[in-house]
Amino acid sequence: MNYYSTNKLAPLASLQVAVVDGLASDRGLYMPERIPALPAAFFDHIENLSFQEIAFQVADAFFGEDIEKETLKQIVYETLCFDTPVVRVKENIYSLELFHGPTCAFKDVGARFMARLLAYYIKKQGQKEVNVLVATSGDTGSAVANGFLGVEGIHVYVLYPKGLVSEIQEMQFTTLGQNITAIEVDGTFDDCQALVKASFMDADLKRHMNLTSANSINVARFLPQAFYYFHAYAQLKKIGKADNLVVCVPSGNFGNITAGLFGKKMGLPIRHFIASNNRNDIFFEYLKTGEYKPRPSVSTIANAMDVGDPSNFVRVLDLYGKSHAAIIADISGARYDDDQIAATIKKVYDETGYLLDPHGACGYRALSEQLQPGQVGVFLETAHPAKFKATVEPIIGHEVSIPATLKAFMGGKKQTVSMPNAFASFKQFLLNE
Numbered sequence: 375m376n377y378y379s380t381n382k383l384a385p386l387a388s389l390q391v392a393v394v395d396g397l398a399s400d401r402g403l404y405m406p407e408r409i410p411a412l413p414a415a416f417f418d419h420i421e422n423l424s425f426q427e428i429a430f431q432v433a434d435a436f437f438g439e440d441i442e443k444e445t446l447k448q449i450v451y452e453t454l455c456f457d458t459p460v461v462r463v464k465e466n467i468y469s470l471e472l473f474h475g476p477t478c479a480f481k482d483v484g485a486r487f488m489a490r491l492l493a494y495y496i497k498k499q500g501q502k503e504v505n506v507l508v509a510t511s512g513d514t515g516s517a518v519a520n521g522f523l524g525v526e527g528i529h530v531y532v533l534y535p536k537g538l539v540s541e542i543q544e545m546q547f548t549t550l551g552q553n554i555t556a557i558e559v560d561g562t563f564d565d566c567q568a569l570v571k572a573s574f575m576d577a578d579l580k581r582h583m584n585l586t587s588a589n590s591i592n593v594a595r596f597l598p599q600a601f602y603y604f605h606a607y608a609q610l611k612k613i614g615k616a617d618n619l620v621v622c623v624p625s626g627n628f629g630n631i632t633a634g635l636f637g638k639k640m641g642l643p644i645r646h647f648i649a650s651n652n653r654n655d656i657f658f659e660y661l662k663t664g665e666y667k668p669r670p671s672v673s674t675i676a677n678a679m680d681v682g683d684p685s686n687f688v689r690v691l692d693l694y695g696k697s698h699a700a701i702i703a704d705i706s707g708a709r710y711d712d713d714q715i716a717a718t719i720k721k722v723y724d725e726t727g728y729l730l731d732p733h734g735a736c737g738y739r740a741l742s743e744q745l746q747p748g749q750v751g752v753f754l755e756t757a758h759p760a761k762f763k764a765t766v767e768p769i770i771g772h773e774v775s776i777p778a779t780l781k782a783f784m785g786g787k788k789q790t791v792s793m794p795n796a797f798a799s800f801k802q803f804l805l806n807e
C-alpha cells in the first residue's frame with residue numbers, strides 16, 4: 375500500500391519511506407491510499423478474540439502487503455505487552471484504560487509499534503543508524519524513549535523544556551541511558567519543537583545523519599492506535615453494550631481520535647465520536663463555525679492537550695473530503711476549563727470511587743453531558759492519574775499511590791545534556807555526535 379501526502383504535491387511513498395521520513399517533502403502528512411474494510415465475520419466473533427488477535431487483523435489490513443505476516447505478528451504482539459481494559463464507571467459510561475503500559479499513557483502503543491517497525495526497516499535495508507528527534511512536554515518523550523530503548527540502529531534525542539515537566543515525567547526519559555539522550559533546553563516546549571523542526575530543514579545535518587520524527591505525524595505511531603478502539607468494542611459487545619456506542623476522546627494533537635475515525639471507516643460500529651478539549655478549543659470552535667483558527671496554546675491542568683494548532687487536523691479534514699457537514703455528522707465537540715476539569719475529578723471520585731486523570735476527566739464529562747438515552751459511552755482514559763499526582767491529590771484530598779511501573783523510574787540517575795535555546799548550539803552538538 376502506498377501513502378499520499380495531505381498536501382497532494384509530494385509523490386506517493388511506500389510504507390518504508392512514510393515511516394522513515396515521517397513528514398512528506400511538501401510538508402503534508404502521509405495517509406494510506408486506501409482504508410481497507412474488515413469482513414463482517416470479523417465483527418461477528420470479535421468478542422471471542424484476544425487483544426493481540428484483534429490488533430493483528432487491523433494491522434494486517436494496513437501493513438500486510440508490505441511486511442511478512444510473521445514479522446508483523448511479532449511486532450504487534452511485542453507492542454501489546456499490556457492490556458487496555460474497559461472499566462465501568464457509571465451506568466452506561468465506561469473508561470477505556472490506556473495507561474497499563476510501561477509509561478502509563480496511551481502513547482506507549484504507538485511508540486512501541488513505531489520503534490519496532492523502524493528497527494525492522496533498518497535491519498532489512500541495512501540502513502545506517504537512524505536518529506529520532508522528539509520534542510516533548512512530558513508524555514511523548516517518555517513513551518518514545520521507553521519504546522525505543524535498546525533498539526539496535528536507532529538513537530533517540532528527547533528535547534524537553536527545563537523545569538517545565540513533572541518530576542515523574544522527567545525521570546522516565548532522563549534515567550534510561552543506552553541509546554537515549556535527554557536534552558534539557560533552556561526554553562519552552564515550543565522552543566524545543568522549533569529546534570527539532572529547524573534540524574529537519576538543515577542541509578548540513580541532513581548530510582551528517584539520518585533524522586526522523588516520532589510524534590503523531592508518523593503513520594507508524596498514529597495508525598496502531600486504532601487497535602484499542604476495536605478491543606474496546608469487543609469488550610463492550612461481550613457484555614451486550616456495543617449496539618449504540620459513542621466514543622469520547624480527550625484530544626490535543628488529534629492523532630488518537632484520527633485512529634478511531636480510521637477504525638470507523640474500516641467498519642467498526644461506532645455511532646458517534648466526541649472530541650473533548652480543554653481551554654485550547656480550536657477544534658471545538660471549528661465544529662461550531664466551520665473555520666479553523668489556530669492560536670498559541672495556553673497551559674492547563676490537562677497539559678498533554680495544550681495544543682494550539684493540532685497537527686492531525688489536516689488528516690481529519692482529508693478523511694471527510696474537507697466537508698464540515700460530514701465532519702459534524704460524525705464528531706461533536708466539548709471544551710472544559712481547569713475548574714470544570716477539577717470539579718469533574720472530585721465529583722466522580724466522591725460518587726463512584728473512580729479516579730480520573732485530568733485528560734480522562736474531559737472525556738468523562740463530555741459523555742455525561744451529551745449521551746442520549748439508549749446510548750452507551752466509552753471515554754479514553756489516556757494516562758494514569760498518578761502521572762498528575764500534584765494536580766490530582768489536592769482535588770480529591772487523598773494521596774494517590776504510584777504504580778510500580780512508574781515507581782521503578784524514581785530510583786534512577788538523571789543524565790541530561792544542557793542546551794541553550796539556540797539552534798547553532800544544538801546543531802553543533804548533533805554534528806559532534
Ligand SMILES: *Cc1c(COP(=O)(O)O)cnc(C)c1O
Pocket residue numbers: 479480481513514590624625626627628629630631678679733756757
Ligand atoms: C498526548 C495525550 C493526549 C492527546 O492525544 P492526541 O493524540 O494528541 O490528541 C491526551 N491525553 C494524554 C494523557 C496524552 O498524553
